[in-house]
Amino acid sequence: MIDHFGINCSDWDRSKEFYDKVLGVLGSSRQMDFGVAVGYGADGHASFWIADASAGDASGPNRETHIAFAAKDPEAVQAFFHTALALGAEPLHEPRLWPEYHPNYYGAFVRDPDGNNVEAVFHGGGPKS
Template sequence: MFDHMGFDVADFERSAAFYDAALAPLGVSRLYAVPKEYTGGIDVVGYGAQRPQFWISGGGKTSGKLHVCFSARSRAEVDAFYEAAMKAGGRDNGPPGLRPHYHEHYYGAFVLDPDGFNVEAVCHTPVSED
């Protein structure tokens, strides 16, 4: 349904370093930086696997609660996301594990990013398909 999404962060360099590390295990990397002459001097980068679909910008912190969830191809990727995000300064908001209240095979992990946003990785496949 969604083509892309983005939001502002309080400390661009800190958040970019967090997302560089946390998203790498999911096969997601920084693909594009918008030239500053098009952004009024604000840092803007896009992440994705094949094209930028997730964007952050240094325009100032987005207010309110925000939850972003990234797809993982396996439970091992969810585990690796959680470990990388925690090492990159994320705060635990729910370690890797099954969440059967969502559905039988929902395996996710939740971390809070540098701005306190809830960032998740999820795998929906049964363990035998990992």
């Protein structure tokens, strides 16, 4: 069900050091590093993310949480997005490929009723045309 999730950290340098070490002893390591966000996991898949809370637009003391749900195919990603919009969710990113994550990363992002960044992702590429 959960593909990956992320939290925001107020002491960015201390948080990176902390997660590097505590996750390292559990067999996880940095899989991706975007400067303001680091993804931890194994075998090229980042399943836990930390982000610099001071980067971007902070909307108060508790910034959004990011949760990505695993989708079975690209059509499920599209259904997730359109269902969320029909329920009044704010669209963040329409379904598309995200090659900056990996070549077959197909995802869509919305903001849930509490302001969290919620995503559906399929790792097998976009719809066949």
